[in-house]
Amino acid sequence: MLARIACILVSNGLVWKHQRHFGIGALRKLGMRNKGMERGIQTEARYLVEFFRSKDGRAVDPSFPIVHAVSNVICAVVFGHRFSLEDETFCQLIEAFSCMVAFANSYFHYVCELLPWVAELLPGPQLKASYSCEFIRSFIRQEIKTHRERGKIGEPEDFIDLYLDQIEKTKNIPNSTYDEDNMVQSVFDLFLGGSETTATTLRWALLYMMAYPDVQEKVQKELDAVLSPSHLVCYEDRKRLPYTNAVIHEILRFGSIVLITIPRQAVKDTTVLGYGLPKGTLIMANIDSTLFDPEYWETPHQFNPGHFLDKDGNFVTREAFLAFSAGHRVCLGEVLAKMELFIIFCSLLKAFKFTPPEGVKEVNTEVIFGGTMKPHPYKLCAVPR
Template sequence: MWIRAILGAVLVCLLILYFLKRLQMQKKCPPGPPLYVTAATFIQAGFKLQPDMFTKLAKEYGAIYTLSEGTMPAIVVSGYEGIKEALIKYSKEFSGRPITPFFRAVAGERGLSSPNVHIWEPQRKFGLVTLRKLGLGQKVLQRQIEDLALQLAETFARENGQPFDPSAHFFSSIANVISALVFGHQFSPDDEEFLKLMYALDYSVHFGGTFFHLLYEAAPWLMKHIKWPYKEFFDARDLLASRARKEIEMHKTKLAGNDPRDFIDYYLLRIEESKNDPTSTFDDDTLIHYIGNFIFGGTETVIATLQWALLLMVHLPDIQEKVQKEMEDAFGFSQSISYEDRKKVPYTLAVIQEIQRFKCVILALTPRQCVEDVTILGFPIPKGALIIPDVHSVIYDSKIWETPHKFNPKHFLDKDGKFVNREELLIFGAGARDCMGKNLAKMELFYFFTTLLKAFTFKLPEGVTEVNLEPVSGVVFYPQHYKICALPRVY
């Protein structure tokens, strides 16, 4: 009897301490919606991530609000000024990367995703330098991407103008861009192991933002004991890691002195160079994590954007026609356009940028963690807080864009029709931990988009008159499955 009384007293004390700590944390954080409002928002969204869910809350609770309070309060920063101040002016203070319970279970705290500056900073510096060595911004990599774009056009041509779903074709092509950079080779689209890897990657990405993912983040102490909702996800993770480890072992047997051919070779050389350094963060397990970052970060968002691109072109045939005419006027009937010549097609560049704005494929920029107390727009942000930059509050802001909810390439053109690269398009992030692969992504989007629109006119299948522009909920916002016809252009 007395044991129960002691346990009860301990529980009451713990609850009192929890609520006192919660009240103390509330005083340090910006005001925000009560817990029941936050819960209702997710329930109304069907326990799925929706593009405008943060922006709706901002209309009621302001540009900076606390979504939840606890050991790691989640603070949403909305609006261009707030996000710019947080990510650029206070880049150092917001350079941390939070490790959520689910992410910790999946990948741990290695490499680029580590919250520790002494781990992620040298890894990021190495990655940026190595990407340049591998040809990022140079013609050798441009030719590889151009060749894959031309191969994709040949694949589309084999559909003979009949309705088809382009998603699998995009997946194969973009995945091979990353494969060439990281592994030093490309996969055949019919390779059985490649198909398994594509399925594993696709499943992993679409699992993000689902009910069970969010439930794990909310109650990890319970979910880690319930295996069945997560088995297929962890199987997919293990398959990707297994392939990465296999590639690493093959590279070790073929590494030719100081003549690296791809990212794995460069990383293995770095491991060898730092083997006597006790502070080194370079090892095989971190390399596997790095490969996973490349594969996840370098495929899904580009693929989703290209899918939206074709869907919007069939939805807006006048835009498609203007892009095709500009390319013909600038380059005639040449088979492709070099990346260096992109300034000759300002309208085409504006359309690509507007596709990324109008159908942004991410809910928010990659979350940051505040590494020291700071004040943003007059609001205190405590050390340890998780920061969610609400990118949708910027790309649909009527104070910034003339027609935020209407597709309008003029958003990226000046009065003389010249292309304007606007900094308000924050889709690649900003500051110390912006997207490492942003220049690669821009190059891919340019080559694939221009190659396909030079080769084909895209139309809806016969009998289909409407286009569904509602996204599929998730960590990456894809369009609903659709079919189109790629009609070869006759010059």
């Protein structure tokens, strides 16, 4: 089902080229590489810190506040505004996305993809996911309508404004792929791709900090040594925080939340490792195999930030680090995701020590298998430092 509604993620040909090119340009114009985007992330990090502080160290499930914070970053980019934690419509939007993702992660979804007749016998789960999808699309169309009525053509403030401008500029061009349907799907893709994966990675990040308290302590020692208590974390700080940067990259590697890439298609007859692939062959790359390859990683099945540090403690990149895929279809929001992970992770670790609730003897780091590899539901205590 998800494959049939994605525009940037799984389309190909002219539609993919146009929509991806526009998406990259729009994100750059909106500040993906400058202070504008960073300020939005810092705002959400602050709200997240305030949420945990309000719990006074009591055990809490971090899932919803994390999803709320990450989703609001995308909302600011796409819609031009954020939503409060109490906003009922926004809560319904997040719930709808969660329902869709849960269906996509379920074994039932994979069975339906292989045996479509199963969905006809047991339509309930697929119908629920379809209703969620339609709710999201209706929400996006309402936002587009509001933007049209606001009349910001020529003065774009967000992704929808930029797309409406693009529709106007290309309305007389034959074969233009810029229309409202593709805009809805592009917004859908940005929201799905920009919230689900980053939120899941942050959930793994806090879980690993509880599971590896020695790592958490080293991160906090580095943060304390480099950043003043009043310092507002910015992405540029990563250059002064090599160990913390290495920990974040190791979370991405070890968490490996997407095992297999979105399907690709061979555009011509080719040969890979001696195997002939005719033009049109669907290809699904196993990213997980590179992230755990013993030829490239010293201790692939251990959580080891040293994978991203040289002998002098400097941060180093690794050729086999393909957490965001590679090639022309590398993740559109890689830079945004890295900014979010760094700023939110550092802001939280500056403010709190994360510990398991009283009575929890062992942290469960096993995965729930699906389209994205999620941790089992858990609670934590955010103890103010």
